[in-house]
Amino acid sequence: xxxxxxxxxxxxxxxxxxxxxxxxxxxxxxxxxxxxxxxxxxxxxxxxxxxxxxxxxxxxxxxxxxxxxxxxxxxxxxxxxxxxxxxxxxxxxxxxxxxxxxxxxxxxxxxxxxxxxxxxxxxxxxxxxxxxxxxxxxxxxxxxxxxxxxxxxxxxxxxxxxxxxxxxxxxxxxxxxxxxxxxxxxxxxxxxxxxxxxxxxxxxxxx
Numbered sequence: 026x027x028x029x030x031x032x033x034x035x036x037x038x039x040x041x042x043x044x045x046x047x048x049x050x051x052x053x054x055x056x057x058x059x060x061x062x063x064x065x066x067x068x069x070x071x072x073x074x075x076x077x078x079x080x081x082x083x084x085x086x087x088x089x090x091x092x093x094x095x096x097x098x099x100x101x102x103x104x105x106x107x108x109x110x111x112x113x114x115x116x117x118x119x120x121x122x123x124x125x126x127x128x129x130x131x132x133x134x135x136x137x138x139x140x141x142x143x144x145x146x147x148x149x150x151x152x153x154x155x156x157x158x159x160x161x162x163x164x165x166x167x168x169x170x171x172x173x174x175x176x177x178x179x180x181x182x183x184x185x186x187x188x189x190x191x192x193x194x195x196x197x198x199x200x201x202x203x204x205x206x207x208x209x210x211x212x213x214x215x216x217x218x219x220x221x222x223x224x225x226x227x228x229x230x231x232x
Contacts, residue, residue, distance in 0.1 A: 065223070081097070129165075131161060177215070
């Protein structure tokens, strides 16, 4: 297997630290939704505790790359230091969202791979991949993403899965995108859920 699962065998039942990696779709008109994504990051910064880890990355043409990570950190155990880290993190995200340019392709799989790698490295006991996207993957010519992803012990949460114009004509397209990512997550042994009601952000980090 390409990635994943290497460190999950060392999981500690007493390890309550959480690791969250959020992918933000910036393709097409979806970049107009990013103020909502920004609100979610602000919520996470207010919810995560010292010792927890947070990474935020854009979904771009080739997302399996550190260059697409906008901000990442593990919050210090000292609350005063942790609060300073959160302010810096928030400023990076706000700056990115205010100036972002749309990407021509949407490599969601590459972003998920990068998320698995990052979260395994944090050693967090609870691992969450948040996908803020319409879940329509569009790959540049030559990119290979058709393979399993091992995500045992991960929670994969799709957020704000916006319906496309074509979904209005044929809703099966919307449902098939949801089913595709559900199946792919569960085949990788991850737990899957969808949260479209952003008034329910407290459900993001539920196990």
